[in-house]
Amino acid sequence: MTEQMLVQTKNLTKRFGRVLALNDVSIEIPKGIVVGLVGPNGSGKSTFLKLLAGLVRPDSGTVLINGQKVGLKTKAQVSYQPEIDQFYDWMSVGDALDYTAGLVPDWNWEKAQELLGFLNLDQGARVKHLSKGMRARLKLAVSMSREADLYLLDEPLSGIDPPSRVRIIKSLIGGYESGRHTIILSTHEVAETEGIFERVVFLEKGRVRIDESAESIRAAHGRSIQGLFEEVYE
Amino acid sequence: MPKELRVELEFDSTRPIYLQIIDEVKRAVVRNILTPGEKLPSQRELALNARVNPNTVQRAYREMETMGLVETKRGEGTFISQDEGFLASLRSEMAHAAVQDFVRQTMALGLNESEVIQLVSEFFREAGVKGGSDHD
Incomplete structure (x- = not known):
């Protein structure tokens, strides 16, 4: 291997009961790119991200992050944002940041402040009183305030108002530094996000259907990723 | 003005985005929205406004530099070329491409050369369309 891949999965398979959530997924992702993980509900996106985050164990196959098996060490290098809300209602925005800052090894307050400003979040506001869009912004601020090697964002845009999206x-664009940040973002709302993807992985029923650079999808198929998405899953 | 460039950069996402950025700059130059020596928005600014990956913008800027459309001055930014010859040839190249497209479309409708020319003259006369420069 000439270049160390940031993420390497080999024949990754995961079942939940009778459901085959991921089926023999082998993917390599280099450092420094933004990957769109797309597919309809139930295609395995969340399971894939959880496997990388070390929250779910594979039934077979392997996941390597920075060449290491997923475990305590890799968890410290990965900032995982679940689809569900992870904050308590009684918290303020500031509490939510403090809370996470105390849990992770790589918190960057400077980045946190910058993100709060950019996302128009008020430190004193109670989580309980935040709109859905504002909660989504808070989640993102928390995930991206870490100095992680890998950011895994599960449906960060799902069900929120257009201005928040x-x-x-x-x-994400503003905080992105070429070559340094690696982001895997899952979504089924492709149209709005496709401009930020460099590579797109289409999942279907737990399998990789397409794995290609975003610009070459446009060049080769003459259509948007959204268009291809609609065609593939129709 | 970079401001206008920003407004027009609504990419259509069925073509590679870096090519659309290049085309947009070319069009802006030919129409004098961007003038020789004028500063382009920074790559980051353009990425943010067009909501595209900074690496895509970087690729567009790199290619524009290679083709001589822009010049990057270290620490200062990226500027439209001041090479009048290059800009003139860009203009004629784009005009030729537009004419070629137009002629292909009309030929596909079964029109011949004189019919096309006649239609064009009629169109200009009836619509009172004035071109960019002032020949009769």
């Missing part, structure tokens, strides 16, 4: 996308 735009803010979130822009803050």
Whole structure:
């Protein structure tokens, strides 16, 4: 191997009861790119991200992060954002940041402050009183305030208002440093996010259907990723 | 003005985005929205406004530099070329491409050369369309 891949999965398979959530997925992702993980509900996106985050164990196959098996060491290098809300209602925005800052090894307060400003989040606001869009912004601020090697964002745009979606996308672009940040973002709302993807992985029923660079999808198929998405899953 | 470039950069996402950025800059130059020597928005600014990956913008800027459309001055930014010859040839190249597209489309409708020319003259006369420069 000439270049160390940041993420390497080999024949990754995971079942939940009778459901085959992931079926023989082998993917390599280098450092420093933004990957769109797309597919309809139930295609295995969340399971894939959880396997990388070390929250779920594979039935067979392997996951390597920075060449190491997923475990305590790799967990410290990965910032995982679940689809569900992880904050308590009684917390303020500031509490939520403090809370996470105390749990992770790589918190960066400077980044946190910058993100709060950019996302128009008020430190004193109670989580309980935040709109869905504002909660989504808070989740993103928390995930991206870490100095992680890998950011895993599970449906960060799902079900939130358009202005919040735009803010979130822009803050991802604004905070992104070429070659340094690696982001895997799962979504089934492709149209709005496709501009930020460099590579797109289509999952279907737990399998990789397409894995290609975003620009070459446009060049080779003459259509948007959204268009291809609609065609593939129709 | 970079401001106008920003407004027009609504990419259509069925073509590679870096090519669309290049085309947009070319069009802006030919139409004098961007003038020789004018500063382009920073790569980051453009990425944010168009909501595209900074690496995509970087690729577009790199290619524009290679083709001589822009110049990057270290620490200062990226500027439209001041090479008048290059800009003139860009203009004529784009005009030729537009004419070629137009002629292909009309030929596909079964029109011949004189019919096409006649239609074009009629169109200009009836619509009172004025071109960019002032020949009669």
